[in-house]
Each structure stands twice: as C-alpha cells, then as structure tokens.
Amino acid sequence: MRSPFRSLALAGLVSLALSPAVAQAFEGVIEFTKTTGPVVTTYRYFVKGDRVRIEEVSSRGEVQGIMLVDTHDRTVTAISPERKLYMDVPNMRLPREVETDVKKTGEMKELAGYQCEKWTVRSDKEDRTLTYWVAADAFEFFIPLLETLNRKDEQAVFFLEIPDAGGVFPMLGVEQKLDGAEVSRLEVAKVTHGDQKTSLFEIPAGYNRFERN
Numbered sequence: 001m002r003s004p005f006r007s008l009a010l011a012g013l014v015s016l017a018l019s020p021a022v023a024q025a026f027e028g029v030i031e032f033t034k035t036t037g038p039v040v041t042t043y044r045y046f047v048k049g050d051r052v053r054i055e056e057v058s059s060r061g062e063v064q065g066i067m068l069v070d071t072h073d074r075t076v077t078a079i080s081p082e083r084k085l086y087m088d089v090p091n092m093r094l095p096r097e098v099e100t101d102v103k104k105t106g107e108m109k110e111l112a113g114y115q116c117e118k119w120t121v122r123s124d125k126e127d128r129t130l131t132y133w134v135a136a137d138a139f140e141f142f143i144p145l146l147e148t149l150n151r152k153d154e155q156a157v158f159f160l161e162i163p164d165a166g167g168v169f170p171m172l173g174v175e176q177k178l179d180g181a182e183v184s185r186l187e188v189a190k191v192t193h194g195d196q197k198t199s200l201f202e203i204p205a206g207y208n209r210f211e212r213n
Helices: 004-018 142-149 154-159
Strands: 028-036 039-048 051-057 063-070 075-080 085-088 101-111 114-123 128-139 167-176 182-193
Touching (some): 075 142, 101 128, 114 154, 114 167, 128 154, 142 154, 154 182
Antiparallel strands (some): 028 182, 039 051, 051 063, 114 128, 128 167
C-alpha cells in the first residue's frame, strides 16, 4: 500500500523545486550624495540585518557624524567621533501625511550598475514632484529605516507614500517644485556587497553618554 506521507513529501519537494529562490537581504555599503542648493553632503549606509550605520562624510573624507539605527527596536543613537560622545535620539515627531499621486512608469535606465525603474510621486497641495529611479536588490532595510528615522524632508516622506515599495532603493531621487525648479537630489555613487563587522553597529569603547542639563 502506498504511504500517503510519501505522496505528501514528494508533493512538497516538487513545490520547492518550482518556487522561486528567496533573495538574501542586502548586506553591504551604499555611498551617496545629497545636494540641496549649493550644499553637497556625502553619506554612507552600512547595512547588516536590522541595523544600519549612517556616516556623514566631509569633503576631505573625514567622518563628521554617525547614527546607529536599529530598525527592529526602532532606536537611533547619534555618535560624535570628534567629542567621543553618544546620545539616544528620541522620536517625538508625528508621522506626516500628504495627498499624493503615485505612478510606477515602467520606464527603465541603468544607474550605479542597476537597471532602475522610474517612479513619480506628485502632490499639488505640497507643490512637489518627486522622481525616484529605484533598483531592486532585496533592500528590505530601507522602508523600516525611513520609518524609524521619521524625517520630515520630502525625499523620505514622499517615498513612504509609494505602495508595495519593499525591497527597492532609489539610486536617484530628484525633488522638484511643480514649475520644475529642483529643490534636492539624492544620487548613489557606489553599492558594495559584503559582510559587515558587528562592531560597526555598536557604540565604540571609551565613548561617554551625552547628558542634557
């Protein structure tokens, strides 16, 4: 007599064989610039699981400030390498809601070594159009990162308005007024895959907590 469990096992193996492979979550470094008017600032995201280290880098290549973000616990710690201090960053800001019109155009072009799709988010009330060229590489950290940081700038706020945006990262984001005047630009220069040391996401030894009076 044929065992029903054997049939179930065979069915399971066939199902696994036909299922698409699950992409491994991105781990590595993303380097990009933010341009607002004449000011250009360089940033680096170091990503490992639920943790992201954000470095702000000077024009001379020196790290000016660091934020350690835990997207699981929703915590942010700011670190000053110069003063060897750290402090917890409380998040008291209410999420900002905007009325937007989102379009995923299907238009493609290559940026930073990725095939990117053009997405636009427009708000007449806010006098803004955001154009994102997004790449898919299991960038699952990005949406939780934006939610944890809860920033008020349009580049972040408008991206969170996009449905089903998990797993992508904007290789280029351009913020414009409705008359076409550019307000800000985020542009990825380099994406590097690779294991990241756990120590990158920890407060360095010898640093003291900054206490507000």
